[in-house]
Amino acid sequence: MLTLSEVEYVASLACLELTEEEKKIFSQQLGEILDFFRQLDILDTEGIEPAFHSIPLKNVFRNDIKGNSIEHEKALSNAPQREGEYFKIPKIIGGGE
Amino acid sequence: MESLYNFTSYELREKLFKKKVSSEEVVKSIYERIEEKEEKIKAFLYLCKKEEVLEKARRVDKKIALGEEVGKLAGIPVGIKDNMCVKGIPATGGSKILKNFIPPYNATVIEKLLQEDVIIMGKLNCDEFAMGSSNENSACYPVRNPWDLNRVPGGSSGGSAASVAASEVILSLGSDTGGSIRLPASFCGIVGIKPTYGRVSRYGLIAFASSLDQIGPLSKDVRDGALMLEVISGYDRRDSTSVNMEVPPYLSLLEEDVKGLKVGIPEELTGDGIDEDIRKRLSEAVVLFEKLGVICETVSLPTLSYALPVYYIISSSEASSNLARFDGVRYGYRDFTGEDIFSMYKKTRGKGFGPEVKRRIMLGTYALSAGYYDACYLKAQKVRTLLKRDFERVFKDFDALLSPVAPTTAFLIGEKIKDPLKMYLTDICTIPVNLAGLPSISVPAGLIKGLPVGLQITGRIFEESTILRLAYSFEQNSGYHTVSVKYSRQKPEESNY
Amino acid sequence: MSYYTIIGLEVHVELLTETKMFCSCSTKFGSLPNSNVCPVCLGLPGVLPVINKKAVEYLLKVALSLDCKIPHRSKFDRKNYFYPDMPKNYQISQYDLPLSQDGFLEIEIDGNRKKIGIERIHLEEDTGKSIHTGTIDKSLYTLEDFNRAGVPLLEIVSKPHMSSPEEAGEYLKELRAILFSLGISDCKMEEGSLRCDANISVNKEDFPELSRKVEIKNMNSFKSVQKALFYEIKRQTEMIERGEAIQQETRGWLEEEGKTIFMRGKEMANDYRYFPEPDLLPLEIDRIWLEEIKNTIPELPREKKRRFVKDYNISNYEATVLCDNFALSKFFEETVRIYDKAPVITNWLLGDISKYLNAENLEITSTKLTPENLSEMLSLIDNKVISGKIGKDIIEEMLRSGKKAEKIVQERGLLQISDEEVLWNLIRKVMDENSDAVKEYLKGKTKALGYLVGQVMKQSKGKANPQITNSIILEELQKKTGEA
Numbered sequence A: 001m002l003t004l005s006e007v008e009y010v011a012s013l014a015c016l017e018l019t020e021e022e023k024k025i026f027s028q029q030l031g032e033i034l035d036f037f038r039q040l041d042i043l044d045t046e047g048i049e050p051a052f053h054s055i056p057l058k059n060v061f062r063n064d065i066k067g068n069s070i071e072h073e074k075a076l077s078n079a080p081q082r083e084g085e086y087f088k089i090p091k092i093i094g095g096g097e
Numbered sequence B: 001m002e003s004l005y006n007f008t009s010y011e012l013r014e015k016l017f018k019k020k021v022s023s024e025e026v027v028k029s030i031y032e033r034i035e036e037k038e039e040k041i042k043a044f045l046y047l048c049k050k051e052e053v054l055e056k057a058r059r060v061d062k063k064i065a066l067g068e069e070v071g072k073l074a075g076i077p078v079g080i081k082d083n084m085c086v087k088g089i090p091a092t093g094g095s096k097i098l099k100n101f102i103p104p105y106n107a108t109v110i111e112k113l114l115q116e117d118v119i120i121m122g123k124l125n126c127d128e129f130a131m132g133s134s135n136e137n138s139a140c141y142p143v144r145n146p147w148d149l150n151r152v153p154g155g156s157s158g159g160s161a162a163s164v165a166a167s168e169v170i171l172s173l174g175s176d177t178g179g180s181i182r183l184p185a186s187f188c189g190i191v192g193i194k195p196t197y198g199r200v201s202r203y204g205l206i207a208f209a210s211s212l213d214q215i216g217p218l219s220k221d222v223r224d225g226a227l228m229l230e231v232i233s234g235y236d237r238r239d240s241t242s243v244n245m246e247v248p249p250y251l252s253l254l255e256e257d258v259k260g261l262k263v264g265i266p267e268e269l270t271g272d273g274i275d276e277d278i279r280k281r282l283s284e285a286v287v288l289f290e291k292l293g294v295i296c297e298t299v300s301l302p303t304l305s306y307a308l309p310v311y312y313i314i315s316s317s318e319a320s321s322n323l324a325r326f327d328g329v330r331y332g333y334r335d336f337t338g339e340d341i342f343s344m345y346k347k348t349r350g351k352g353f354g355p356e357v358k359r360r361i362m363l364g365t366y367a368l369s370a371g372y373y374d375a376c377y378l379k380a381q382k383v384r385t386l387l388k389r390d391f392e393r394v395f396k397d398f399d400a401l402l403s404p405v406a407p408t409t410a411f412l413i414g415e416k417i418k419d420p421l422k423m424y425l426t427d428i429c430t431i432p433v434n435l436a437g438l439p440s441i442s443v444p445a446g447l448i449k450g451l452p453v454g455l456q457i458t459g460r461i462f463e464e465s466t467i468l469r470l471a472y473s474f475e476q477n478s479g480y481h482t483v484s485v486k487y488s489r490q491k492p493e494e495s496n497y
Numbered sequence C: 001m002s003y004y005t006i007i008g009l010e011v012h013v014e015l016l017t018e019t020k021m022f023c024s025c026s027t028k029f030g031s032l033p034n035s036n037v038c039p040v041c042l043g044l045p046g047v048l049p050v051i052n053k054k055a056v057e058y059l060l061k062v063a064l065s066l067d068c069k070i071p072h073r074s075k076f077d078r079k080n081y082f083y084p085d086m087p088k089n090y091q092i093s094q095y096d097l098p099l100s101q102d103g104f105l106e107i108e109i110d111g112n113r114k115k116i117g118i119e120r121i122h123l124e125e126d127t128g129k130s131i132h133t134g135t136i137d138k139s140l141y142t143l144e145d146f147n148r149a150g151v152p153l154l155e156i157v158s159k160p161h162m163s164s165p166e167e168a169g170e171y172l173k174e175l176r177a178i179l180f181s182l183g184i185s186d187c188k189m190e191e192g193s194l195r196c197d198a199n200i201s202v203n204k205e206d207f208p209e210l211s212r213k214v215e216i217k218n219m220n221s222f223k224s225v226q227k228a229l230f231y232e233i234k235r236q237t238e239m240i241e242r243g244e245a246i247q248q249e250t251r252g253w254l255e256e257e258g259k260t261i262f263m264r265g266k267e268m269a270n271d272y273r274y275f276p277e278p279d280l281l282p283l284e285i286d287r288i289w290l291e292e293i294k295n296t297i298p299e300l301p302r303e304k305k306r307r308f309v310k311d312y313n314i315s316n317y318e319a320t321v322l323c324d325n326f327a328l329s330k331f332f333e334e335t336v337r338i339y340d341k342a343p344v345i346t347n348w349l350l351g352d353i354s355k356y357l358n359a360e361n362l363e364i365t366s367t368k369l370t371p372e373n374l375s376e377m378l379s380l381i382d383n384k385v386i387s388g389k390i391g392k393d394i395i396e397e398m399l400r401s402g403k404k405a406e407k408i409v410q411e412r413g414l415l416q417i418s419d420e421e422v423l424w425n426l427i428r429k430v431m432d433e434n435s436d437a438v439k440e441y442l443k444g445k446t447k448a449l450g451y452l453v454g455q456v457m458k459q460s461k462g463k464a465n466p467q468i469t470n471s472i473i474l475e476e477l478q479k480k481t482g483e484a
């Protein structure tokens, strides 16, 4: 089991609004899944490098050469709301970075 | 004359080039078939307008008539899993949160297909953001297995598999993060290929788990799969993880002899968790391969037993971050009841994502959060290293590995959806392959109680041609592919294998 | 009781690459909103980043110039948090393996050199811009422009080695001079291409326990960084004296009110869930590549300073001021090449010209003055065509209009009067009108000479050649002495 407050904390990090019902289900299901994951604990991984990628590539770059941007109207064409040249969104409360 | 939708792309290609049929006729036949089947199967999320598609087909026909050079898949109707971007037509990824999203660009695989003059029929149903093994997680409706409409087609590329199996398209593209091509191919009795990670560009594929996702073909037989793989493979400078390496001519390498190849059967994937009937099918396949001169031996990869938790930790962690961009700001669904930006985010995402996606976002967010990163995420990546080493070790002695694709044949709709852990176990045989980035194919191995079953052949990194060769010789000598093809030539509800 | 202050600075620098960090959109400033964008920097579904090689090379240039260690292996990570100016809701940045670490920057304070440690330098992508309708807390809605989203950003984090706002100011000046001379950024704090956050803690001298550090944001000039630090020292000192505990928090600087205000506390600190960016591959910096980059690094300000003092016979202070401003030092050297009196050029550059630049908030490069024109003007003074005073009068017009000194002087009729007959008449007139001063002189008060010369200069509106005037007056006075 995950506690309800743990579920709420994780949901707030992930910006997910959950119903009370969902919170209850998740606290139980996530708890079970995490318990299942604990089978990894018995493996000794001391000194083992993590494998963040499937294949061993490195140093892939692009050159600093201008390419095509998309047309301004195309950029805004999927916007749920716009104003003039801008994406329009609800007000921001609280600072970012 | 037999209906055109029943043929493979290879066969149709011959007919088209010899001007025995036109692409227009092929497309018309496909639309007839869709009209007949789609209501029951629900493989499509978006079907392109008939008149526009026919116009494209006529353009290909004109090229052929004028003797102009045409592409390798000229005039062939294909379907695209809805998690890939095709310019100008909706891409939802099977999710409500991408409602009304129309990509202003093409995925690299789409560019490559269009270069070869394919005819795109539409977008195929899938589990929401490719998360699922049954296609029940589609925000719209589940796809039904053409062999038994009460059963799942497998997931997440369920629409891609069902549409090919039911001949609603000739070929399709799917994506495979933990088995999402191979599992539905197995459940629907067709061929599905998961290429080596880096072989096919991921640019334009709506990311689920970036380090595992790979696009691949679903087809009626191995030859068709090889043909489509040849078309979509290759380096793309827009995808840093794609590999700058020549693509072998898969099609012309198919018929090379398999005699002397060494194949290992991992004992961890033939244990109690696997249905008796499926194990029997595997043994029969071994007998056949041995007859063809392939050396078959049991091998052990002890870390395979840990693949499932490793996979779910890594894929959910990457997904939690990849899916953060669906926030209602620039595209897709937005909930308008929130007063400020953060409540808009929470409501939009709370209502826009389905339960499985939310569960995995929660899981991944948890695994990456302060205090759990080392024990969860980092630990999983380290075990992934052990798993890769296990594979590297056996691939020193063996050219390929043979195993079931899944523990069972297609299960009933609703059978596992309430129990996520049980559902996750469906992918136990396919998941390790993605963690190690290996190429793998699911090839039909006959029917069990009227339901198709596949055989999984996995190869060394970038050695797709070896597994294609093995799959091709198995198919040609077992004749199982004709079972599927035969199926598609009759009405599914009459099927009673 | 005495206190000491610990300051560390975190500087973000926008790089002058042609294209963004992970896509090929232009980084040009001031375009139509949401026009320098593409599927990648808009964070559309399915897109992938590719690293701009130039940005990595720019970082390595800076790292080498700040004596940083460059690890063999590096990587990019995702920093996850939700904010609407960030299209993907994660920022591609670097976490535990930055491209460089552990360097230093030398500053000079009251003639003493001090090394300020550099903790790390890493690469990341910039965010877009939020436009609030009204104030941030009272706006009805917000508008987003993603033109800046994805512009390459260097983050340079110092060690907490500064002990006063003056040191922080010197550090910033020196850092900007280096970045500027490397040509990797235009370093305009007002336009946001250089941004600075400060960490500061005030501690009691005999008190071993460190105070909680406070982070200050929203400062948009070097001056406001210093003002904010002074304010914060005062605020924290007063809190300690009142026996209050200083909280670890983030505060924002309000320029108009001249104070910092609370933004968020430690409990609000985000859990960023960093993990290696799976869409990008690891970096390996080999020695050959580093060597190539090293060869492109020009002379840095501190070396240049030493060379200026040695070669041009100017003071250490003058060399410092010149070299802190890359454009000014370049202008200086170009002028020296044409006109060989370096100290004279220095006087003009650091005197009247700097006064004008500061007042107008301009760089020398954004004026119309050229090294050629300045040299010509100085030669006119040397050749007594104009006086130094006239030079001072016309320099502003030269800066503004780009006109040659000679032209301005002609237009304004300012050519120096050296014609002895003209001068002799003028001097006669002045001596007649100031017979008292003449008498004073004759009584032995030699100071009166200066007064008379001054009167001639005044009446000639500065055009009289002062040397000639001087000698004629002296001659006349001596005649009178003879008469008397």
Ligand SMILES: [Mg+2]
Residues within 6 Å of the ligand: C093, C124, C155
């Ligand atoms: Mg940063």
Ligand SMILES: [Zn+2]
Residues within 6 Å of the ligand: C020, C023, C024, C025, C036, C037, C038, C039, C040, C041, C042, C150
């Ligand atoms: Zn862009």
